Amino acid sequence: EIKPEDFDEIGNDFLLELVENDVAYSVAEEIINTLKNTIIGKRVPKNSDIKESIKEALVDFIKKNIPEPDLDIIEAIKNKQAKEKKPFIIIFMGINGVGKTTSIAKLANYIKKNGMTPLIVAADTFRAGSQEQLQVHADRLGVPIIRAKYNSDPASIAFDGIAYAEKKNIPVVLIDTAGRMHVDRDLINELKKIIDVVGYDLRLLVIDALSGNDSVEQAIAYEKNVGYEGFFLTKSDADTKGGVALSISVETKKPIYFLGTGQNYDDIVPFNKEWLIKTLLGEK
Amino acid sequence: MSNIFSGIKEAIKKFLSSTSPYEQSVEEFIRELQRILIKSDVNVKVVFEFTSKIRKRALEEKPPQGVSRRDWFIKIVYEELISLLGGEEELNVLPKKKPYVIMLVGVQGSGKTTTAAKLAWYYKNRGYRVGLIAADTFRAGAYEQLKQLAEKVGVEFWGDKGLNDPAEISRKGLEYHLSKKAEIIIIDTAGRHGYGEESKLIDEMKAIADAVKPDEVILVLDASIGQKAYDLAKKFHEATPIGSIIITKLDGTAKGGGAISAIAATGAKVKFVGTGEKVDEIEPFRPKNFASRILGM
Ligand SMILES: Nc1nc2c(ncn2[C@@H]2O[C@H](COP(=O)(O)OP(=O)(O)OP(=O)(O)O)[C@@H](O)[C@H]2O)c(=O)[nH]1
Ligand SMILES: Nc1nc2c(ncn2[C@@H]2O[C@H](COP(=O)(O)OP(=O)(O)OP(=O)(O)O)[C@@H](O)[C@H]2O)c(=O)[nH]1
Ligand SMILES: [K+]
Ligand SMILES: [Mg+2]
Ligand SMILES: [Mg+2]
Numbered sequence: 001e002i003k004p005e006d007f008d009e010i011g012n013d014f015l016l017e018l019v020e021n022d023v024a025y026s027v028a029e030e031i032i033n034t035l036k037n038t039i040i041g042k043r044v045p046k047n048s049d050i051k052e053s054i055k056e057a058l059v060d061f062i063k064k065n066i067p068e069p070d071l072d073i074i075e076a077i078k079n080k081q082a083k084e085k086k087p088f089i090i091i092f093m094g095i096n097g098v099g100k101t102t103s104i105a106k107l108a109n110y111i112k113k114n115g116m117t118p119l120i121v122a123a124d125t126f127r128a129g130s131q132e133q134l135q136v137h138a139d140r141l142g143v144p145i146i147r148a149k150y151n152s153d154p155a156s157i158a159f160d161g162i163a164y165a166e167k168k169n170i171p172v173v174l175i176d177t178a179g180r181m182h183v184d185r186d187l188i189n190e191l192k193k194i195i196d197v198v199g200y201d202l203r204l205l206v207i208d209a210l211s212g213n214d215s216v217e218q219a220i221a222y223e224k225n226v227g228y229e230g231f232f233l234t235k236s237d238a239d240t241k242g243g244v245a246l247s248i249s250v251e252t253k254k255p256i257y258f259l260g261t262g263q264n265y266d267d268i269v270p271f272n273k274e275w276l277i278k279t280l281l282g283e284k
Numbered sequence: 285m286s287n288i289f290s291g292i293k294e295a296i297k298k299f300l301s302s303t304s305p306y307e308q309s310v311e312e313f314i315r316e317l318q319r320i321l322i323k324s325d326v327n328v329k330v331v332f333e334f335t336s337k338i339r340k341r342a343l344e345e346k347p348p349q350g351v352s353r354r355d356w357f358i359k360i361v362y363e364e365l366i367s368l369l370g371g372e373e374e375l376n377v378l379p380k381k382k383p384y385v386i387m388l389v390g391v392q393g394s395g396k397t398t399t400a401a402k403l404a405w406y407y408k409n410r411g412y413r414v415g416l417i418a419a420d421t422f423r424a425g426a427y428e429q430l431k432q433l434a435e436k437v438g439v440e441f442w443g444d445k446g447l448n449d450p451a452e453i454s455r456k457g458l459e460y461h462l463s464k465k466a467e468i469i470i471i472d473t474a475g476r477h478g479y480g481e482e483s484k485l486i487d488e489m490k491a492i493a494d495a496v497k498p499d500e501v502i503l504v505l506d507a508s509i510g511q512k513a514y515d516l517a518k519k520f521h522e523a524t525p526i527g528s529i530i531i532t533k534l535d536g537t538a539k540g541g542g543a544i545s546a547i548a549a550t551g552a553k554v555k556f557v558g559t560g561e562k563v564d565e566i567e568p569f570r571p572k573n574f575a576s577r578i579l580g581m
Contacts, residue, residue, distance in 0.1 A: 025322055097395060126561070127561070128397075129432055130425065214539075239477070239515075240512065262481065
């Protein structure tokens with residue numbers, strides 16, 4: 001039988017291991033406490049490794065608690081077309097430099113490969129070069145784009161984009177927005193206005209897999225101040241160990257839709273728990 | 285000293301007034317300090333090395349006459365913390381010679397291009413003639429981004445969209461700016477992390493450095509970066525020795541502990557911090573302010 005005192009030291013080492021893999025400290029503590037409760041009192045063969053039991057408990061925990069998307073984007077787009085004849089609206093948001101614009105290009109490519117043409121709306125009217133950046137992607141991918149003038153109102157360009165898509169029967173619209181710190185009230189209000197004006201089917205918060213404890217701050221603040229359905233986790237190719245994926249899903253109970261796994265258009269992978277278990281705990 | 289410690293005032297009060305044995309109080313204090321630093325994204329190994337240094341000094345050093353052991357311990361923590369940040373002094377941020385060539389490197393999206401423009405703004409306003417070079421041939425719109433920023437700041441810009449070798453661009457850009465009598469030349473490079481398939485991008489970075497022999501390579505680091513900061517900074521440092529560090533996006537909620545990891549990995553110091561998206565949102569690094577931020581949980 002595993003006793004609390006057997007658990008504590010190994011549990012603490014395991015907590016540090018999680019933290020070294022960029023699980024946010026608060027989330028790692030929460031997970032360890034949960035695992036402790038499931039493990040203590042459990043009968044295990046003599047001399048068996050408590051750490052192995054903790055790992056197994058974590059795998060169970062992930063299987064039970066980590067959400068996966070409950071909709072297939074391609075199906076959802078088709079359904080909306082069939083039922084309403086209206087474009088499926090996906091809005092990308094997140095703090096500066098996490099990979100919103102690149103991820104839009106990847107998703108546009110993914111949708112194209114599934115036989116549909118998306119419209120891209122360049123509603124980042126602030127960052128230098130943002131319009132040209134998205135134009136290059138649209139040209140290379142051969143998808144239509146609605147551009148804006150720098151410093152113009154992003155909500156009104158998003159509105160124009162939706163109107164264009166409706167007129168042209170384009171089934172899905174991907175809206176790029178400027179990077180915004182979750183604590184910048186004016187910029188967050190501007191984002192809310194965009195969303196109010198055009199509506200949405202899916203709002204994706206883009207989070208950088210290289211980030212540390214702040215990933216959770218971003219996820220919480222965006223949830224409280226804006227709202228979103230799930231995540232796009234970028235830069236997962238940077239030898240990251242899945243800690244950010246675990247943190248944001250445990251903290252918000254919202255699913256990760258896609259992983260960004262490189263800088264090319266094909267570097268996009270639908271998320272699943274098996275990936276997380278493998279990345280976080282090695283082969284299992 | 286009190287200013288730095290504002291965030292851990294309670295822990296210090298507890299330490300100073302505790303009736304437990306000294307060794308035990310030290311251990312408790314250290315545990316709390318470890319937790320705070322790790323939560324601020326300082327690399328776990330760096331944190332443990334740091335605290336074992338503190339522990340060693342705490343147990344070995346004899347305080348001078350008239351100073352209590354506990355007060356002395358707090359002084360040790362202060363000193364070690366400041367040394368972890370690369371010292372108490374603010375760096376001289378002005379170039380040691382003219383012309384001075386700066387190359388910015390860093391992970392994708394860390395803020396290199398924006399920081400290139402910010403540096404140009406900063407030095408232009410201090411009377412230097414600055415030139416920018418767009419050597420990111422990969423990122424869509426990178427050329428336009430830097431060009432638009434150069435126009436906003438009002439400095440010379442060099443780039444060539446017809447070329448796709450960043451080393452060649454950098455060499456030609458350098459020639460161009462030198463012919464225009466630039467005193468500070470700043471090269472913006474593409475983002476990279478260098479793991480897996482990106483290892484060739486590390487060679488590209490070396491090739492740029494070989495072509496222009498920069499006076500200073502600056503690592504641009506996002507304040508939100510987590511545990512990987514150490515490993516990444518080390519990788520970069522081995523390829524092109526890092527002269528200094530700039531932390532960006534300190535206007536968010538990230539504490540920026542990754543910078544401490546990068547200091548530990550490279551021995552370089554932090555020179556500037558970025559506090560917003562606009563070109564004037566840059567400030568010289570102030571170690572004491574930064575320490576309070578890290579500790580101010
Ligand atoms: N290695 C890697 N790089 C990525 C990934 N996703 C995006 N990037 C890179 O990250 C950098 C920033 O990407 P952007 O798409 O411009 O980020 P953004 O969030 O739109 O940035 P802002 O609009 O300025 O806030 C670019 O250099 C991208 O190539 C990824 O999955 N892996
Ligand atoms: N809030 C805030 N945003 C910043 C800061 N510095 C840069 N940014 C933003 O971060 C995003 C990425 O900046 P870039 O300068 O494009 O980053 P980069 O490192 O050149 O990106 P790549 O070339 O793709 O690797 C942009 O939206 C910038 O406006 C800062 O100090 N604060
Ligand atoms: K980032
Ligand atoms: Mg963008
Ligand atoms: Mg750049």
